[in-house]
Amino acid sequence: MRRRLALFGLFAATALLLARPDLATLAAGLGLFLWGMSHLEEGVKRLSGGTLDRWLHSATRSPARAIGMGALATALVQSSSLITLLAMSFVSAGLITLAGAIALLFGANLGTTTGAWLIASAGLRFDLAHYAMPLLALGLLGSRLSRGVLSGIAGLVLGIGLLFLGIDFMKLGFETWQDGLRLDGLGGDQLWHWPLFVLFGIIATVVMQSSHATLLLTLTALASGQLPYLPALAIAIGANVGTTVTAVLGALAAGAAARRLAGAHVVFNLVTAAIALLLLMPLAWLVDGIATVIGMTDTAWPLKLALFHTLFNLLGIAVMLPLIPRLASTLERSFPEPTRLPPAQARYLDKAALEHADTATAAMEQECQRLNRRAYHLLCTAILMPSADVIGHPPQREAVEARIDPDTWPAVNARYQERIKPLLAEILAFHSQIDTPLTDKQQTHLDNLRDQALRMVEAVRFGEVLQRSLLRHSASTSPLREAHDELRLALALGLNRLAEAPEASDIGDPVQAVRYRWQHELAERLRQQRLDPWLASTLMNDLHQASRLIAALIHSPPDPAR
Secondary structure (H helix, E strand, C coil), X not given: CHHHHHHHHHHHHHHHHHHCHHHHHHHHXXXXXXXXXXXXXXXXXXXXXXXXXXXXXXXXXXXXXXXXXXXXXXXXXXXXXXXXXXXXXXXXXXXXXXXXXXXXXXXXXXXXXXXXXXXXXXXXXXXXXXXXXXXXXXXXXXXXXXXXXXXXXXXXXXXXHHHHHHHHHHXXXXXXXXXXXXXXXXXXXXXXXXXXXXXXXXXXXXXXXXXXXXXXXXXXXXHCCCCCHHHHHHHHHHHHHHCHHHHHHHHHCCCHHHHHHHHHHHHHHHHHHXXXXXXXXXXXXXXXXXXXXXXCCCXXXXXXXXXXXXXXXXXXXXXXXXXXXXXXXXXXXXXXXXXCCCCCCCCCCCHHHHHCHHHHHHHXXXXXXXXXXXXXXXXXXXXXXXXXHCCCCCCCHHHHHCCCCHHHCCCHHHHHHHHHHHHHHHHHHHHHHCCCCCCHHHHHHHHHHHHHHHHHHHHHHHHHHHHHHHHHCCCCXXXXXXXXXXXXXXXXXXXHHHHHCCCCCCCCHHHHHHHHHHHHHHHHHHHCCCCXXXXXXXXXXXXXXXXXXXXXXXXXXXXXXX
C-alpha cells in the first residue's frame, strides 16, 4: 500500500510539473541547489582529510572560541548539518565536552546566516548561469579524470556550479510564476498569522533537509514580489527551527552523548525562535534602522532578511551563552549513560563516528584500549596470578609460590568467548566500515590499531593453552611446579615492564632467561632420569607458548589501567 501511494504521488507530481512549466523550473532549481550542497559538503570532507575535524576539536577550549570557529566552519562549508553531525561525533567519541559542543552548535547557527547574505547580495543580482556552465564542465571532467586532492577540488567546483545553476533556475521559476499561487496566501497580515509562516518554514526545511534551500526559496520569492517582507521574516525563523530535525535524526542511532547535544540544539533553536517571533516587529524596526545607517535602500528586502536572520541568531546566542553550563548539566541528567553495559558491548563505536576521520580514529583507539585492559586481566588469569599482584608494582616470588586452588580460576577460553571475542568482532566490523577520506597517517594508524588488537588476542590464545598446563601441574608436589613458578614470575615481570615502559627493549628478557635455563636443566634431568620424558615435552611446549605470548604482547599497546 505504501509503495502504491508513493507511485501515485510521483505520478501526480509529474503531471503537475508537466502542466506547469513554471513550477517545473522552480522544482528543478531547488533540486539542483540541494544536489550542489551535497557535492560541496562531500568535497570539503574529502579535502579536509581530518583538518576540519581537528580545527573544531581545538576550538572548544573556550565558549567564545567555539562559537567563532563554529560560525567560520559553517560559513566555509555552507552546511550547519555537517558541523552539527561533526560535533555529535566528537561528543560520542569523547573528544570534546558537551558544553564545548553546545557552544560549537551556537556558532554553527550563526554561520548559516552567511548563506542568506551570499544569496541576497550576489545570487539574486547576477546571471549565475553564465558562471555555472564552465564550473559544471570543469567539475564533471575533473571528477572523472582525476584522483586524490584534484578529485576533491573538482567535487567542490561541481558543487558550486550546481548551486549557481539552481539559484538561477529558482529565479527564472519565480519570474514566470507571476499569475500563479502566491506564497503570501499562507496567511494574512495579522499577528496571529505569523506562526503559520513559521510553520511553513519548519515544514519546508524538514522536507528539503536544508535551511539554506528554504532561505533561497524565501529570498527568491521576496525579490520577485511573490512574498511580502514580514511573512518572509517569519519563514526565516521557521527555517532555523527546522534544522533541529537533522540533529534529532542523527542522534537516534547514537549514544546518550549525541542525544544530549541534539537536545541542546532543539532547546537553542526553539528559544531563539520564540524570542524572534515575540520581538518580530521590534527586530524589523531595528533592521530598518541599521539598513538606513549602512546605506541600504528601503526596498532591499533580501538584504534586510539576511540582516534579520543574523540579528535574531546573535540575540539567541546572547541569551543562551551564560546558560550553557546549566543546560549541559540538565541534559546529562535527562539523558544518562546506561548504568551497565553488556561486557562485550562496544562503548565508543557509534555509527556517527564513522562519518569523520578524527572521530573514527578516536573511537577505534578508545575501544582498542578497552580490549587491551580486558586482555591484560585475562592474561593474569592465564598465569594464575591476581592482576593486583602483577600490574602497578613489581611481582613478588611469594605470590607465585602461594598455594594454587584450580577450582578458583576461571577458564581463559570461557572468558575469551564472553568478553574478548565479541568486542574484537565489533572492532573489526567498525574498521571495515570506515570509508571517510583519510590521510596516509590516519590510515596507517587505524591499520596498526587493528593489527595490534589481533596480536593482543593472539597472546590471549597462547595464554589459554598455557593455563591448561599450569592448572594440571599446579600441585606443590608436581615435578613441573618449580619450572612453572619461574615461568609465571617471568611472565608477570614482562607484563609489569610492558605496563611501565612499553618501549623498553628488555621486556621479553625474563621469559627468555627462564626458557634458556630450563632447556639446559631439562637435558640434564633427562640424562639423570630425574624427569619423565613425557613431562619434559610438556614443559618444553609451555616454554614455547610463553615465548610466543610475550612476543605478541611486545607489539601490542599496553593499557592495563583498571
